[in-house]
Amino acid sequence: MTFIHPIHDTRTSKRVDNQTRVTNLPKSLSTVTAIGPVAPVSVHNLRRYYRGRWGKKVEALKGVSLEAPAGQVTGLLGPNGAGKTTTLRIILGMLRASSGIVRLFGGSVNDPASRKRLGFLTEQPYFYDYLTARELLDLCGVLCDVAPADRRRRSGYWLERMGLSHAADLRLRKFSKGMLQRLGLAQALIHEPELVILDEPMSGLDPLGRSLVRDVILELKQRGATVLFSSHVLPDVETLCDRVTVVAGGSVVLEGSVADLVADTDAEFEIVVSQVSPGLAQALSARGIAVATSGSRLLIAAPDRAAMNRLVAELIRDGAEIAAVAPRRSPLEQRFLAAVRQAGGSGGMHDGGPDTSDARTAARATVEPVSRTGTDQ
């Protein structure tokens, strides 16, 4: 077992040699490495400082540890400025860690052999605008040692798959943001990597584009590839990921498998009542239930599924007409918000919070049209 990435002792901030590194490794990490398969991405106690205004030392990462296990999709979540992109850029060797251990397939990120097994899409990608889409894919294929015949075949496949066949020979300066994003995904996958790292892959995409990227990530997972992606879009993360790591304020505030995280967390629901009896809103408010009006409709919040069932039954019994019942926040969103708030970070729906608009729209789309007699949940 060799560790070739330059690291520092995180307690003393002094550089340590390879041998010391191995013996100084936390027991848990050593054990995992020794008995299990090497995780394609392994980050331990990552710290990153930079100089802010007036030379003030700012700690962007405060000991981030995460793993992207083989064959799984791992989501990296967090508000804006939480440290997601910094973490990914350190993993990719674009930035240096102040201290900590970063390993790609158990080796150094600076080793081109490790990067040969990696595909990467940066946030808001910008490519050589004088190239055509086909030329860019060919260049990326050459850099990844893909044989000429395979390059031609795969370029054709990915251009088709990403809906860019019509623009294959168009210069990239004529591409829209969404087209560049889709081409970015194609270039990351041209060499069929085992590990795919995507920084905000859904950003700048229309709903069709988002759906396409989601499908590709699911296909990668089926193929057995490892995916690590950062995102603000919680519904996508909940749908796609096996594991999530939530970063806030430069620290990991929540980590685990999606199944475990949502298992003991119930969703909040919103009940929409369209035929409102006089005094209903006041009566519910008096019982401490959050009620809001929207035109002639009444929006009633239920903190969990049991409360939602009770309230719906009660409302129907009292002659109210239920227009819709929709999850207000998904369990993952609740866990995310709670963890980020606890860490003192931003977690609301404003800038810095997750994008859950899709969740509510999607949830409503599944509940509506109007259910008169009960819930669709």
Added chain:
Amino acid sequence: MTRIFAIAINTWREAIRDRIYLALLGFAALLILASQVLSPLALGEGTRITRDFGLSGLVLVSLLVTIFVGTGLVQKEIERKTVMTILSKPIGRGEFVLGKYLGLLMTLAVIFIAMTALLLAVLALRGDGFNQPVLLAALLSLGEIVIMTGVAIFFSTCTSPMLSGMMTLAVFVAGHFTADLNAFAEQAASPLLAGLTAALHWIFPNLELFNARNAAAHGVMPEAVRFSLGAGYALLYTAAILLGSIVIFRRREFR
């Protein structure tokens, strides 16, 4: 090697598509100016003026292309973040820098050859025949371009295109006065000043080694030893400056 070549071809392609070969038109205009406008005024020295203008123009146009293209070559990639896509591939940073250098050199070599051919053609039309001294002086000047391309890449790895352009130009000017720097160092009274100028004499490239243009304009052939000496010097100096570029680029971070 395949990856270096891929980066080089991409750099060359960028230059072509940015219509850098329009520089040739500028050179052609310079030749027309020299042969048609100035020569008649030169009282029988018209052909010499054309040779002189042509050879100086070769270096000047190449230097302008080096400054305009080369000095932003690496920095532009960093600013536009294209470097993130490329460096996430299994390519070393050294390979990237070498690819950029070779791509620019290929571009310049094509321009340089075309300009030399144009100059020789114009001289032939003026009744100068096949002018061997001009061809050899042009070939020798290529060594200067090889070095200056390396200098441009070096500054491009560590500073902004504007500053990089100014510094490359400064190195070009200083490179033609290294002999004076040496003479100054030998005569300086202060040991500190002598040491400093001697150091600068070694740091700046000795570009006069490649300058046989004035002699060639008068029909004098460059000495054979200049070619072997120049080739060795250009190779060593370029290797050193590219090594420096790679060391700097390896230390760079991309936010």
